[in-house]
Amino acid sequence: MDWDCTRTEERLSDALAEVLGSEEHAAFRAHTGECERCRQLVARVGGIVLELHELPWVEEPPFLASRIIALTRGMPQERSRKGWLAWSGAVWQTRLVMGLVTIAATALIVFHGVSAGAPGKLQFNPASLYHGVNRRAHLTYARGVKFVNDLRVVYEIQSRLSSQPEPAPPPTPEQRRPDSDALPKSETDPMAREGVVPNFTDLAVLMFPRWPQNLMDQTCRSLP
């Protein structure tokens, strides 16, 4: 077996630990017997290793352990997540949260803004998406307006503002119906008075003069 100085350096630790194979060991012994440089290297390194092994451990400063114990007293430990809970740490990573929010927002826009009755490619046409979202936004706004208008307080304010009826002249005896001491229905039931109940389409036209007529009609028809 060929053995040179490079190989001696490469296998020096194995040679010192006496774990070389018999053939390798023989080649190693033969080479170091002839090569003065390798023989000195083996002697030097072998001696250093022995001295390293015999070096005593340095003593730690007194009270180091006590100081460490005092430092860690009352300190919280990190909880380890085991088993099926191990993945839960990932939920709190910013990237994942942002990704989930983006996906949720996209799904909301895409599926909420498209009418369910028009399946097919058209649903994902940007123009359709826009019209769907636009229509839904207007409907929502119109419903809101109607809800506000239907509130009793608003209704009463509107009714007082819209018409301040002239005080009616006292009814003549012939005008008075024999069976009624009460007021006429139009006066007891405010909903029955003409001109007091707001027409929603008219109100919407007044409030949104720039809306196209067809969109206005469509919006008003879709209201419950």
Place this chain on the structure above:
Amino acid sequence: MEPDAQLVRFCIRGDGPSWEELVRRHTRRVYNLCYRFTGNSAIAEDLSQEVFLRVYRTLPSYQSTQGAFATWLTSVTRNLLVDHYRRSRRDRLTDSIDSVPQLEQQPSPTRTPDRVAQAKELSAQVERGLAKLSPELREAVILRDLQGLDYAEIRSVLQVPEGTVKSRINRGRIELARILEEMGVGPA
């Protein structure tokens, strides 16, 4: 004596005396590793405290099935030493190789006065030689020849293949022998 893994389990449940036992049992090992690597007792003391603080916080992550507690502890210490080495790299780069700080004399275990003096001298010389080794060769030699870890444990600590471990130890020893020879230190 309770095995380390048992003490760790008690510690995780909040048993203070078990943690104290673990600290007292391993302080010297950690301090020696830090001291041999840095060559400075004050830094080694600070690093030892830092190691145990980190160990205490992350104790629940230790799995006894993955290896001995001492190996895990050595691994944590080594990672912290690498962090420390990186932090102070700039300072070291500006230092000349000849201006390695004088290593302090440490008390050694009870021996005869002559032997104590020889050991102190040799220890100081070896530490000066170690300080001149590259960090990766230094840690390999320290773990093998001063801490007494076997190849598998060193592989686990350094997270490198066993062949690389052997190569680093071999090169580290040869380099250390060359450095000590240049310093005029020969084997006894």
